[in-house]
Amino acid sequence: MAGIWLVTGGAGFIGSNLVRAILAKGRPVRVLDNFLTGFRENLAEVLADIEFVEGDIRDLGACRRAAAGAEVVFHQAAVPSVPRSMEDPQTSFDVNLAGLHNMLTAAREAGARRFVFAASSSAYGANEELPKRETMALEPLSPYAAAKAAGELFAAMFHRAFGLPTVSLRYFNVFGPRQDPANAYAGVIAAFASRMLRGERPTIYGDGTQSRDFTYVENVVRANLLAADAPEVHGEVVNIGCGEAVDLNAMVGVLNRILGTALAPVYEPPRAGDVKHSLADIAAARQLLGYRPTVRFEEGLRQTLGWYRWAIETGYGGWAKK
Numbered sequence: 130m131a132g133i134w135l136v137t138g139g140a141g142f143i144g145s146n147l148v149r150a151i152l153a154k155g156r157p158v159r160v161l162d163n164f165l166t167g168f169r170e171n172l173a174e175v176l177a178d179i180e181f182v183e184g185d186i187r188d189l190g191a192c193r194r195a196a197a198g199a200e201v202v203f204h205q206a207a208v209p210s211v212p213r214s215m216e217d218p219q220t221s222f223d224v225n226l227a228g229l230h231n232m233l234t235a236a237r238e239a240g241a242r243r244f245v246f247a248a249s250s251s252a253y254g255a256n257e258e259l260p261k262r263e264t265m266a267l268e269p270l271s272p273y274a275a276a277k278a279a280g281e282l283f284a285a286m287f288h289r290a291f292g293l294p295t296v297s298l299r300y301f302n303v304f305g306p307r308q309d310p311a312n313a314y315a316g317v318i319a320a321f322a323s324r325m326l327r328g329e330r331p332t333i334y335g336d337g338t339q340s341r342d343f344t345y346v347e348n349v350v351r352a353n354l355l356a357a358d359a360p361e362v363h364g365e366v367v368n369i370g371c372g373e374a375v376d377l378n379a380m381v382g383v384l385n386r387i388l389g390t391a392l393a394p395v396y397e398p399p400r401a402g403d404v405k406h407s408l409a410d411i412a413a414a415r416q417l418l419g420y421r422p423t424v425r426f427e428e429g430l431r432q433t434l435g436w437y438r439w440a441i442e443t444g445y446g447g448w449a450k451k
């Protein structure tokens with residue numbers, strides 16, 4: 130029997146999209162999740178096709194149970210929020226770094242042939258140079274970003290010291306279906322889309338000139354699948370973005386245009402730990418993984434809005450009530 134493809138954090142936004150893509154490849158999927166920010170509902174129609182391990186990555190025993198027989202591990206589980214890590218740095222450290230270490234240990238013991246780590250562009254932090262290249266100095270501005278940056282070092286070390294074939298994918302602001310807009314720390318597109326679909330004004334922290342390389346989730350999922358099989362990436366760190374920056378004021382403009390609305394943002398003071406601009410250089414992803422973004426920003430936004438409209442109408446995840 131073919132080895133298991135394990136997705137930690139598989140009940141979350143990116144993880145649940147990845148699970149569906151792996152199933153479509155015909156691979157056996159196992160998920161490890163504790164539902165901290167994920168939902169069983171995110172896996173509803175595929176639950177019968179996967180193995181589900183309910184457990185916490187802070188528990189090495191749970192990681193070992195989940196990794197047994199794993200051929201490939203996609204480590205998505207995290208407390209994935211800058212503001213939340215500023216409020217509770219200890220939990221961020223325990224889950225995002227010690228939890229990663231547990232999964233690396235379990236994957237090594239299981240003899241996995243590839244470990245793909247969900248790293249983050251937030252690791253670049255205060256370094257203002259643009260576009261962001263993998264070789265630049267990392268200057269994390271939050272416990273979350275520091276844990277993700279340190280996580281890359283641990284992933285690379287597990288390759289050099291213990292021969293576990295790891296690769297870290299530095300995601301840039303991912304958005305798309307199943308991103309939870311009700312979470313107080315929601316991704317900005319999820320929050321804006323769900324508010325504006327209800328005719329409510331979006332809240333921008335700062336003056337709205339901050340920009341991001343917004344990346345539709347399908348691109349990130351494809352990058353993960355490429356990373357599972359790419360031969361030359363052991364111990365590497367690779368940016369995964371679109372290579373295009375959009376500022377928040379412009380993003381609200383595009384949302385208004387697609388929705389046929391004219392909702393002006395409400396401006397609030399900037400949030401601690403947030404970076405001003407972010408834009409990926411994706412040359413390494415092209416070269417090492419054969420990656421290129423296939424769904425561009427506006428097309429991704431249309432698909433995302435369509436999905437949130439459906440989610441609100443059907444009461445998916447209880448979001449309509451929140």
Ligand SMILES: NC(=O)c1ccc[n+]([C@@H]2O[C@H](COP(=O)([O-])OP(=O)(O)OC[C@H]3O[C@@H](n4cnc5c(N)ncnc54)[C@H](O)[C@@H]3O)[C@@H](O)[C@H]2O)c1
Binds near residue numbers: 144168185
């Ligand atoms: N969404 C983005 O823009 C973005 C950008 C950069 C990196 N990332 C990384 O991608 C990964 C997935 O993020 P997401 O946006 O899908 O977030 P998400 O919150 O939807 O998914 C995270 C999942 O991890 C699970 N989880 C949390 N703590 C856990 C624990 N202790 N044990 C087991 N499971 C646990 C949650 O229940 C959830 O299902 C994270 O590692 C995140 O840091 C995301």
